[in-house]
Amino acid sequence: MTVDFQEMRVKMVDGQLRTTDVTDVAILDAMLEAPREAFVPADLKPLAYMDEDIRIAPGRPGRFLMRASPFGKLVQLADVRPGDLVLDVGCGTGYSSAILARIAGFVVALESDAQLAGEARERLAGLGYDNVSVIEGPLEAGHTRQAPYDAIVVQGAVDEAPQALIGQLKDGGRLVAVVGEGNSGRATLWIKEDGLVSSRAVFNAAVPPLEAFRRTPAFQF
Structure with a gap:
């Protein structure tokens, strides 16, 4: 049976994004265009557009492609703009970077x-994304060589404020x-505004x- 991925993308955008207050037209258009199925394991392609996190690497806790709704809402919260330099932390196989x-x-x-x-590099290049550079390195350290950044998006939950990443933001x-x-x-x-950093929690996710980004347990006597 042939899977109509374009139809599935439309259903994802209409049923998972628009219904959860993702209203930014650029994000909706990007997620209508980018082939999410190209960034998941072959046996999971038919499930690429379901409203669930998709495991892309084994282990505990493993690595996942984030569900469309919280990802879209995070990108919208980051207020990513044309011309921005963006750091995508934990890009996995590259889908989030393709959208950004x-x-x-x-x-x-x-x-x-x-x-x-390696998979991200191959898939993004194969799909013609020439404005993405895949860098291998520790996530918690960020990437200082190309800092500062207009926006930084972290592709998974953290235990506390990621201070090293915050330090790589440009003013604004x-x-x-x-x-x-x-x-x-x-x-x-x-x-970050005028050298000072403020924060606010915006929605449940x-x-x-x-x-x-796990907090290191404090040593106890």
Whole structure:
């Protein structure tokens, strides 16, 4: 049976994004155009547009492609604009970077897993995304070489404010990430203005965690 991925993209946008207050036309158009199925394992392609996180790498807790709704809302919260330099932290196989590349000027796609970085590089190049550079390195450290950034988007839950990433924002820059796991997760926006950083939690979001941003347990006697 032939799967109509274009029809599935339309249903995803209409049923998962528009219904959860994703209204930014650039984001909706990008998610209508980018082939999400190209960024998931072959056996999961028919499930690429379902309203669920999709595992893209094994392990505990593993790595996932975030559900469309919280991802779209995070990008909208980051207020990504044409011409922006964006750092995509934990790009996985590259889908998030593909969306951001359709909205921003240039995307630095940071990935710590060598296999995922390779897949992202191959898939993005194969689809003609020439305004994305895939960088392999530790997620929690960001990528200082191309900093500062207009926007930083973190592709998974963190335990606390990612200070190293916040330090790589330019003045007027925005960083978005979900702080906390499960039902306690809150999508949070950090903004740097006149050298000072402010933050506010904006909406509830349950997304898979990124292991690199786990809080180190304090030593107890």
